[in-house]
Amino acid sequence: MDEYISIITELLWGFILLFVVLKCLGKTQFAQISPFEFISAIILGELLGNAIYDNEITFSHITAAILCWGILIYVVEMLTQKFKGTRKLLEGEPNIVIHQGKIKYDALKKGKIDINTLQSLIRQQGYFSIQEVEFGVLESNGKISVLPKSEHDTPKNSDLNVPTKPVNIPITLILDGEVVYDNLSEVGFDEKWLKDQLAMQSITNYKEVLYAEWLPNKPLYVVGYEKKSS
CATH class of the missing domain: 1.10.246 (Serum Albumin; Chain A, Domain 1)
Structure with missing residues (x-):
């Protein structure tokens, strides 16, 4: 014991x-x-x-x-x-390390990171200068969440008054030469439809297909295996 x-x-x-x-x-x-x-x-x-x-x-x-x-x-x-x-x-808590464009050195010290590490984490978010960042939050998992300054932010459709469109998830129908039948049923098609779609691209065998995905109102996207040169 x-x-x-x-x-x-x-x-x-x-x-x-x-x-x-x-x-x-x-x-x-x-x-x-x-x-x-x-x-x-x-x-x-x-x-x-x-x-x-x-x-x-x-x-x-x-x-x-x-x-x-x-x-x-x-x-x-x-x-x-x-x-x-x-x-x-x-679990820890998030720390604001950049506030209104200014670096908070006390927060950096608390998070045990230096300026070089801060720059690296910001670059991983797609911003290559601290001057582009309005707010930066050091998350509990060690990553940086960035809110860029307005002049460096990517414009959204709402900013440009672009009409909204429905968002669809691409559905994988063939993977590594095999049909994903559950996905095929989910989108409401059968195997005959799939064969017809492949025939339109001169493909007669599933084994010739590395990957195929479906999106509404678009032709079936097919990636075939590369043929070995003789």
């Missing part, structure tokens, strides 16, 4: 240490994933490694550790859902 208590204690202590280290390193260290996903990957990878390479670690030890870890993550998720006050501590 003492072994299991030791495993659970070490797991809880390791969780706390990893969480503190991630908070100290800053948001950009785990961009695109949450701190808990990052910690989970480390912990579960270590558990699996121990199970494979350490003969003294038994199946029951691993089971106890994984169950404890799962319960811990579940409790953390429940806390952030039930109590809003815990979200800032456990």
Whole structure:
């Protein structure tokens, strides 16, 4: 019994240490994933490694550790859902790093990022100068959300008084030479219609098609396999 208590204690202590280290390193260290996903990957990878390479670690030890870890993550998720006050501590919060075109150095320092990193994150949003940005928000996942200055913003249809048009999602009908029958039924066509569409493009066999997609009021878009030159 003492072994299991030791495993659970070490797991809880390791969780706390990893969480503190991630908070100290800053948001950009785990961009695109949450701190808990990052910690989970480390912990579960270590558990699996121990199970494979350490003969003294038994199946029951691993089971106890994984169950404890799962319960811990579940409790953390429940806390952030039930109590809003815990979200800032456990999940982090967005920070405004550019306000009305001016860089907020205190916010940069708090987020553990420098000017070069800020420029890189802004370029990833399609803006190559800080002067183009009116507001910049450092999100809890390490990314920057940008609201550009009006003169650098892309005009929208509403700005140009362009009449609105319905937006449609392209539907994949053939993928890697095979018909996606569920999608074909969803758009209201049958296999005969599909064969007729392919015949109009001199294609007689599905196997000749790498990819085919359908959009309303447009001909079937077909990409065939490249023919090997002899």
